[in-house]
Amino acid sequence: MKDSYITPDGRTIGGVLMDMRGITLRFGGVEAIKNISFDIREGEIRAIIGPNGAGKSSMLNVISGFYHPQDGEVWFRGAKRPTMRPYDVARQGIARTFQNIALFEGMSVLDNIMCGRLTHMKTGIFSQAIWHGAAQREEVENREAVERIIDFLEIQAIRKTPVGRLPYGLKKRVELARALAAEPKLLLLDEPMAGMNVEEKEDMSRFILDVNDEFGTTIALIEHDMGVVMDLSDRVVVMDYGRKIGDGTPDEVRGNQEVIDAYLGVAHD
Amino acid sequence: MTADQLHSIPALLARNVASFGDKPAYREKEFGIWQSWTWTQAAAEIDALAAGLLTLGAVPDDHIAIVGRNRPALYWAMVAAQRIGCVPVPMYSDAAAEEMAYALDHCGARFAVVSDQEQVDKIADIREGLTELEHIIYLDGRGLRKYDHGAMTSYGDVQAAGRAAELSVRLDELSAARGYDDTCVMLYTSGTTGRPKGVVLSNRNVIETSKNSSDFDGLRVGEEVLAYLPMAWVGDFIFSIGQSMWTGFCVNCPESEATMMTDLREIGPTYYFAPPRVFETQLTQVMIRMEDAGRVKKWLFDHFMAVAHRVGPDLLDGKPVGGLYRLRYALGNLFVFGPLKNTLGLSRVRVGYTAGEAIGPEIFDFYRSLGINLKQLYGQTEATVFITQQPDGEVRSDTVGVPSPGVELKIAENGEVFYRSPGTFMSYYKNPESTASTKDTEGWVATGDAGFIEEGSGHLRIIDRAKDVGQMVDGRLFAPKYVENKLKFYPNILEAVVFGAGREYCTAFINIDLTAVGNWAERNNIAYSSYQELSQHPQVLGQIEAHVSEVNTSVASDPMLAGCQIHRFLVLHKELDADDGEMTRTRKVRRAVIADKFSDLIAALYSDATDVYTETEVTYEDGRKGQITATLDLRDAVVAAEQVAA
Numbered sequence: 001m002k003d004s005y006i007t008p009d010g011r012t013i014g015g016v017l018m019d020m021r022g023i024t025l026r027f028g029g030v031e032a033i034k035n036i037s038f039d040i041r042e043g044e045i046r047a048i049i050g051p052n053g054a055g056k057s058s059m060l061n062v063i064s065g066f067y068h069p070q071d072g073e074v075w076f077r078g079a080k081r082p083t084m085r086p087y088d089v090a091r092q093g094i095a096r097t098f099q100n101i102a103l104f105e106g107m108s109v110l111d112n113i114m115c116g117r118l119t120h121m122k123t124g125i126f127s128q129a130i131w132h133g134a135a136q137r138e139e140v141e142n143r144e145a146v147e148r149i150i151d152f153l154e155i156q157a158i159r160k161t162p163v164g165r166l167p168y169g170l171k172k173r174v175e176l177a178r179a180l181a182a183e184p185k186l187l188l189l190d191e192p193m194a195g196m197n198v199e200e201k202e203d204m205s206r207f208i209l210d211v212n213d214e215f216g217t218t219i220a221l222i223e224h225d226m227g228v229v230m231d232l233s234d235r236v237v238v239m240d241y242g243r244k245i246g247d248g249t250p251d252e253v254r255g256n257q258e259v260i261d262a263y264l265g266v267a268h269d
Numbered sequence: 270m271t272a273d274q275l276h277s278i279p280a281l282l283a284r285n286v287a288s289f290g291d292k293p294a295y296r297e298k299e300f301g302i303w304q305s306w307t308w309t310q311a312a313a314e315i316d317a318l319a320a321g322l323l324t325l326g327a328v329p330d331d332h333i334a335i336v337g338r339n340r341p342a343l344y345w346a347m348v349a350a351q352r353i354g355c356v357p358v359p360m361y362s363d364a365a366a367e368e369m370a371y372a373l374d375h376c377g378a379r380f381a382v383v384s385d386q387e388q389v390d391k392i393a394d395i396r397e398g399l400t401e402l403e404h405i406i407y408l409d410g411r412g413l414r415k416y417d418h419g420a421m422t423s424y425g426d427v428q429a430a431g432r433a434a435e436l437s438v439r440l441d442e443l444s445a446a447r448g449y450d451d452t453c454v455m456l457y458t459s460g461t462t463g464r465p466k467g468v469v470l471s472n473r474n475v476i477e478t479s480k481n482s483s484d485f486d487g488l489r490v491g492e493e494v495l496a497y498l499p500m501a502w503v504g505d506f507i508f509s510i511g512q513s514m515w516t517g518f519c520v521n522c523p524e525s526e527a528t529m530m531t532d533l534r535e536i537g538p539t540y541y542f543a544p545p546r547v548f549e550t551q552l553t554q555v556m557i558r559m560e561d562a563g564r565v566k567k568w569l570f571d572h573f574m575a576v577a578h579r580v581g582p583d584l585l586d587g588k589p590v591g592g593l594y595r596l597r598y599a600l601g602n603l604f605v606f607g608p609l610k611n612t613l614g615l616s617r618v619r620v621g622y623t624a625g626e627a628i629g630p631e632i633f634d635f636y637r638s639l640g641i642n643l644k645q646l647y648g649q650t651e652a653t654v655f656i657t658q659q660p661d662g663e664v665r666s667d668t669v670g671v672p673s674p675g676v677e678l679k680i681a682e683n684g685e686v687f688y689r690s691p692g693t694f695m696s697y698y699k700n701p702e703s704t705a706s707t708k709d710t711e712g713w714v715a716t717g718d719a720g721f722i723e724e725g726s727g728h729l730r731i732i733d734r735a736k737d738v739g740q741m742v743d744g745r746l747f748a749p750k751y752v753e754n755k756l757k758f759y760p761n762i763l764e765a766v767v768f769g770a771g772r773e774y775c776t777a778f779i780n781i782d783l784t785a786v787g788n789w790a791e792r793n794n795i796a797y798s799s800y801q802e803l804s805q806h807p808q809v810l811g812q813i814e815a816h817v818s819e820v821n822t823s824v825a826s827d828p829m830l831a832g833c834q835i836h837r838f839l840v841l842h843k844e845l846d847a848d849d850g851e852m853t854r855t856r857k858v859r860r861a862v863i864a865d866k867f868s869d870l871i872a873a874l875y876s877d878a879t880d881v882y883t884e885t886e887v888t889y890e891d892g893r894k895g896q897i898t899a900t901l902d903l904r905d906a907v908v909a910a911e912q913v914a915a
Contacts, residue, residue, distance in 0.1 A: 009415050011415065143301075147301045148300060150300075150301070151299070151300055156301070157525060157527030199889075202891070206412070209412070210411055213414055214412070214414070
């Protein structure tokens with residue numbers, strides 16, 4: 001594959017941003033991921049799909065540095081990544097959303113999104129408590145960045161609403177906002193559309209495309225809705241029982257017999 | 270510049286820059302903060318865009334479509350168009366693509382200034398058929414990066430090109446060339462029947478009307494308004510451009526549609542217009558919240574609201590009120606009314622108007638008793654809004670006021686109201702037949718509404734649309750809106766449509782109000798999974814039946830309209846919606862469409878059946894269609910004995 005190319009819709013896809021090489025992840029005797037390799041290129045929307053229990057979320061957790069694979073290497077921006085704590089991964093420019101929303105329910109939408117700016121704040125707890133000089137300036141700058149995201153995701157009306165009072169679809173959007181607030185190089189979305197109705201899915205799809213287009217953010221997502229995946233993503237990795245059974249453009253994947261078997265089931269001889 | 274030279278909006282703008290250049294002209298909440306522009310800054314933005322339009326090849330008399338929600342930049346686009354002798358044509362931003370296609374094609378717009386990707390996409394869908402449309406100027410570029418920019422430029426880039434071109438002399442020449450009787454703006458009427466019509470309004474229409482109406486209520490610089498009503502509606506054009514330009518007051522634009530209530534509270538407008546529906550919704554929300562309030566609060570609210578109902582309107586009208594009641598009202602103001610008005614964002618309202626539909630007397634009195642100077646006006650696009658309005662001190666819920674300054678009224682034999690005024694429109698665009706049938710050679714315009722002028726007070730009272738007023742089979746008067754309005758005054762009824770012309774008795778479709786009924790269901794532990802299920806809940810039907818019977822009693826007391834009592838009704842399984850063509854974008858029911866679409870339901874209402882199965886096609890917001898099916902209960906209401914005229 002060439003180093004960088006332009007998609008039919010006019011976006012530039014760059015070189016390899018993240019390279020997963022021979023990843024194997026075990027939980028005791030269970031092999032959740034079996035020797036999987038694939039890469040994520042700069043500026044692309046990369047989907048990981050597969051039936052339930054295929055190991056998709058585990059894969060995302062490996063990328064985000066939460067799980068440490070027993071075998072294999074994770075290369076990020078041209079360097080092999082050592083075993084890291086999740087906050088180190090965040091500092092490297094990787095942010096994520098969760099399958100079952102993980103927001104601070106009692107805090108306002110604004111405060112939740114401000115949390116996403118944590119890696120961009122340098123002043124300490126004491127100067128922030130005194131609220132003077134650098135701390136104040138920093139808060140203003142970060143608030144502005146957050147307000148731009150609020151505007152981008154059209155959640156102005158719920159800015160001051162406690163997250164616990166929001167419906168599910170909006171919580172998902174707030175979670176996306178918090179991840180975006182970190183200004184990530186790589187954004188990981190774990191089932192961003194699970195449990196949404198058609199209209200909410202359309203909105204979310206639009207936001208994902210806009211994020212990719214507007215900020216040039218590379219996105220890796222897990223999703224069950226095949227229609228959404230095929231429409232959104234540039235390339236798709238298909239997993240089944242911890243193995244990689246397909247990798248390529250949506251069209252290539254759609255025509256892959258193994259993938260069809262995994263999804264539709266196949267008669268046992 | 271003297272007053273008699275103020276013959277166009279750009280001339281008024283120049284006057285405002287000279288007179289109060291440093292005062293705020295526009296505000297918009299963005300990124301959580303109110304951003305403001307002074308008259309001087311706004312004029313510079315307008316000139317930059319106007320010059321940019323020239324560089325794109327705009328020539329005088331071109332139509333420039335403006336599509337989007339209320340934003341300063343779009344108001345500037347309207348004035349920029351006028352600055353170079355073009356005609357702005359604001360359009361409903363929530364209209365579906367084909368509705369917009371009709372208007373764009375009909376006005377032959379060469380340029381469209383639109384808010385965002387949504388509108389660009391909509392125009393892209395219909396662009397094939399639009400031969401005249403050359404260029405789109407968009408405000409918010411999000412999601413548009415990948416689009417072909419051959420015939421599309423961002424608002425900022427057009428302004429930059431305009432600034433670089435240095436065309437200020439040319440701009441002044443083009444502005445000066447526009448006379449008092451040249452077209453100021455073209456507005457499409459929503460049209461309860463048939464295709465929308467393009468109403469052409471002259472500078473004279475707009476400026477005279479703005480002047481008269483500003484004088485009527487003493488509007489002045491320093492007034493605050495919130496621009497949240499559709500830009501395509503004549504009222505918004507007059508309030509946010511006409512009167513604002515004439516008096517120099519500041520126009521505030523909300524952050525988004527959803528934040529309107531918060532923004533209203535932050536701005537605290539002094540001059541406020543809202544359709545009755547907005548007041549109804551607000552009142553419903555207040556009542557719902559009071560139901561959930563603690564006992565002390567509830568008692569305070571009930572106690573002082575009783576005081577307010579008794580003396581509030583009189584205090585507002587300056588009538589004599591006893592000292593003890595004044596004291597109790599003042600206490601009420603301290604504990605209840607003041608905080609409540611503040612929550613509603615109406616603390617500072619000096620002049621408030623409602624129009625478009627009849628407002629329920631209870632709703633109207635509620636706001637007036639709080640000390641909010643809410644009044645009614647009656648108008649239409651063809652009159653540049655104002656036909657009648659209520660002067661301070663003569664406010665009632667059942668009239669629409671006295672003729673506005675400069676307006677003459679007459680009532681035709683069939684009861685239809687005619688007017689003639691400085692605001693009388695020039696013509697319908699490309700439609701001389703309709704112009705001729707609406708406006709006669711002497712300038713009298715038929716309103717299409719039936720009404721009468723009350724003896725003594727001189728106030729106009731409107732009964733119904735003239736064409737909707739009909740006869741029942743026994744020759745008695747049938748005025749559906751009269752009954753529908755009474756029904757709609759109940760908080761849990763959102764909409765009602767009454768049938769009965771040429772029939773033996775009247776029947777009705779009713780839409781429940783999901784907010785009110787949903788809240789009631791929640792408080793009473795009634796589970797429901799959909800609008801449809803809630804609408805057919807036996808207890809809901811029971812409540813509606815009680816309301817209908819009450820309305821019947823009230824209708825029966827009016828000897829002229831006693832025939833309009835509702836004998837049978839049903840509660841609809843879907844909300845009547847503009848996307849399905851059942852209502853206009855300004856939320857007026859389209860009787861013919863409804864009667865045709867739900868003909869099976871009407872037939873069932875005039876049969877002996879107790880329920881009816883129906884399939885209905887619905888249109889989703891994105892234009893796709895779907896089917897819903899339902900079995901609806903048909904209910905009989907109690908019909909009251911009619912009062913026999915003595």
